[in-house]
Amino acid sequence: MKITKVDAIQIEDKPADQPGWRPIVCRVYTDTGLYGDGEAAIAYGVGSTAAYGMIQDLAKLIIGMNPLDTEVIWEKLYKSTFWAQNGGPIVFAGISALDIALWDIKGKYFNVPVYQLLGGKMRDKLRCYASQLQFGWGERKTPAYQIEDYVANAKKAVSEGYDAIKIDFFTFDPKGYRYSSEETTRVLDPYHVHVVIDRLAAVREAVGPDVDIIMENHSYIDAQVAVQLGEQAKKYNILFFEEPTTPNPKMNKFVCDKLNIPIAQGERIYSRWGYAPYFEDGSIQLIQPDIGNCGGLTEAKKICDLAHIYDVGVQAHVCASPLSTAVALQLEAAIPNFTIHEHHVYNRYDYNKKLCKYDYQPVDGYITVPDLPGIGNELTDYCFTNGKVTTIE
Structure with a gap:
């Protein structure tokens, strides 16, 4: 099984009472049809657009890799990107989003909840x-x-x-x-x-x-x-x-x-x-x-x-x-x-x-606690139709 592409998504619809609320999510696809969803938890404060860009940069490094190799991929993202070592919220948010999506795929692959x-x-x-x-x-x-x-x-x-x-x-x-x-x-x-x-x-x-x-x-x-x-x-x-x-x-x-x-x-x-x-x-x-x-x-x-x-x-x-x-x-x-x-x-x-x-x-x-395979939730079509989507292949 291989990772074929990654969608980085920046939600564009800003709530009237929370104009700074901008979730950053992603979807990782595989050649088997399985996919997983993840999130960079920088939805508030300053930095969401940076996290959106970080997911795109990191996604390029995992195309073609086995999504089940979560430890291997984590070490690659941490050790081969220079700024990740001793990094801060943006680089770790990018790693987090992709890692969560990979665990989602892993749970679906083995047909068990992540827990x-x-x-x-x-x-x-x-x-x-x-x-x-x-x-x-x-x-x-x-x-x-x-x-x-x-x-x-x-x-x-x-x-x-x-x-x-x-x-x-x-x-x-x-x-x-x-x-x-x-x-x-x-x-x-x-x-x-x-x-x-x-x-x-x-x-x-x-x-x-x-x-x-x-x-x-x-x-x-x-x-x-x-x-x-x-x-x-x-x-x-x-x-x-x-x-x-x-x-x-x-x-x-x-x-x-x-x-x-x-x-x-x-x-x-x-x-x-x-x-x-x-x-x-x-x-x-x-x-x-x-x-x-x-x-x-x-x-x-x-x-x-x-x-x-x-x-x-x-x-x-x-x-x-x-x-x-x-x-x-x-x-x-x-x-x-x-x-x-x-x-x-x-x-x-x-x-x-x-x-x-x-x-x-x-x-x-x-x-x-959800008992569905994977993390137990997934993005709706709304995210793709009302978000800024960048695909990395």
């Missing part, structure tokens, strides 16, 4: 948390500005059966605008401390003691502010303090040493070499590798196994198309150190759902 190829399914259902409630918890983005907005969103998620939620309490100012970096770094004045902590306190009171709260920060704050807020947040029993500062081992260690709160990091850490310092210094308790930008399934499984050596839990970062949801479920089903699954509010939006054939949504706070 079976990763060692077997350790669990049928995964506990989920409702993620990023500062954007609302509905079918479109509704930014939370007032305390009552945060309370309403939390109660809505809990009413649907979730017993864990995640909120960035420091994304929006009560006056109705998004905070800038100038306002969220260096030691905070009392007003801004109260903005964050009053929101957290209100949500804790609303959901009660039996619902886990993950306090998200997106690395918007620096290490000093992370300690300042973390000290105040302790009494509200947060499950994890996520991205409390820039993804840097020394800064993360500074925060970890100052606070007795579990730290989560990972959506902007790439490859096993990027994760190793955090494991070695004990500054991370939950890793959040994004399979679509950390190196694909081949690399993500190694990262999770390395974390297991240090008793570090895993929650795959999921914020892209439903392809990324499906592949995360495959990995999380198979690893012993799985902790919880992220169900991002973007998974509830129609403009995201229509990109893939299957729509996996939690029921009563748990999501079922």
Whole structure:
């Protein structure tokens, strides 16, 4: 079996409430008729067009190779492209997209779900948390500005059966605008401390003691502010303090040493070499590798196994198309150190759902692992008719 061509796809249809949302996906074809789909998880922020180009560049190197040789292909993409070694999000996103597609093909070839190829399914259902409630918890983005907005969103998620939620309490100012970096770094004045902590306190009171709260920060704050807020947040029993500062081992260690709160990091850490310092210094308790930008399934499984050596839990970062949801479920089903699954509010939006054939949504706070061959999802025709497609043969 040989790889015959690769379609790199940049979704062109921009949602009105999320103009920067641009998923980058691919389809890898073989001479047997089997194909696999993958994703470069750079759907937001700056870099999607670069990831689109990276897939095209890397695809040229795998034409004619056996798609079952995932380890061989990964090493080739990492070692023969110069910039991949010690690379960042774009090069690893390109590798990830192709690697995921190859695992999809491998599962279809052997007619088993990918979790079976990763060692077997350790669990049928995964506990989920409702993620990023500062954007609302509905079918479109509704930014939370007032305390009552945060309370309403939390109660809505809990009413649907979730017993864990995640909120960035420091994304929006009560006056109705998004905070800038100038306002969220260096030691905070009392007003801004109260903005964050009053929101957290209100949500804790609303959901009660039996619902886990993950306090998200997106690395918007620096290490000093992370300690300042973390000290105040302790009494509200947060499950994890996520991205409390820039993804840097020394800064993360500074925060970890100052606070007795579990730290989560990972959506902007790439490859096993990027994760190793955090494991070695004990500054991370939950890793959040994004399979679509950390190196694909081949690399993500190694990262999770390395974390297991240090008793570090895993929650795959999921914020892209439903392809990324499906592949995360495959990995999380198979690893012993799985902790919880992220169900991002973007998974509830129609403009995201229509990109893939299957729509996996939690029921009563748990999501079922797909048993279809491969990763368990595939792109719809919409992606090809409403996306910019470049074919590499």
